[in-house]
Amino acid sequence: MSKDQGVSRRQFLNYCLTGVGGFLAAGMLAPMIKFAVDPALKKGKAGGNMVPVVDEAVLTGEPSNHGFKYKITDAWLGEQETELTAWIYKEGGQVIALSPICKHLGCTVGWKNDPQKQNRFFCPCHNGLYEKNGKNVPGTPPMNPLDTYQVEVKNGKVYLGLVEPNKIVGGA
């Protein structure tokens, strides 16, 4: 990339991070709050840090996307509720919940949303692919499998907790 015109990457990042320049003159800047919202958002806490997300009965072997709220502590805003989503499915009586966050650079993956509609998770940012169990497909940018959520099933309800490294992918 030529650096003769425009701004260098460091200049650019300084510009953005410090918020200097003509922005203040032109209007007011508003802070951005990181979060996503899902129509299926559900609120409520179970024992510990596990949150009820979905009825087990609606789950099948096909991953489906579910939203829920979770309390986290953010350096900027202190403790706050954040909205998360998970890809959840059942396999051999076990409930599996995968984080949708791509392990390459953090875009959101979708199920069967690649141009070939394969039985895989696809990341549209740089064409990352993952198997159904979250295993990253070699030859695509992600170097690690999708994380999983802690899962508990109580009284027919699926509860999710913290995200942890994927343990269902052998040898990953």
Place this chain on the structure above:
Amino acid sequence: MKWKVEDMEQLLGMEEYVDTLLYPVSVSPMDWDVKWIADQFWLEKVSSNVEQNLKGRVFLFQPLCVARNELFLDTTIPFIRQNIKAMSNRFPHRAILTNSKELAEAFQEEGVIAFLLSPTPEEAVTSKRFLEKSLIEANRVIPKLIGVWSQ
């Protein structure tokens, strides 16, 4: 998301992959009223939803909020244009997300990807329905951005 100074190295490490600039611009009437807040909140929600889904490739620029008066087109367009131009080497794809039809049309003519936001919902900004609508709106923008990459 709100980048922190300590994220600088991470940002630099992502440089070769982040090739799309998303510039949110909210234009509000000159007379201040609560709609200002709703308009800005709407833009923030939609743009942060887009960014969160595509954060490995999209850089969300600081949102710009403009009070509209008779000089609006003469001052705002050159200002945004110079910002976008300054970053055109760094970002091969440049998109503006705005509630102003005039801005969207002007920048579309200049080859910038322009998304015109749907009107700010009537619901309270804190309501679940408002948040749901912001997700729906983001989901309208996301496939179009992805489509630009595959061209």
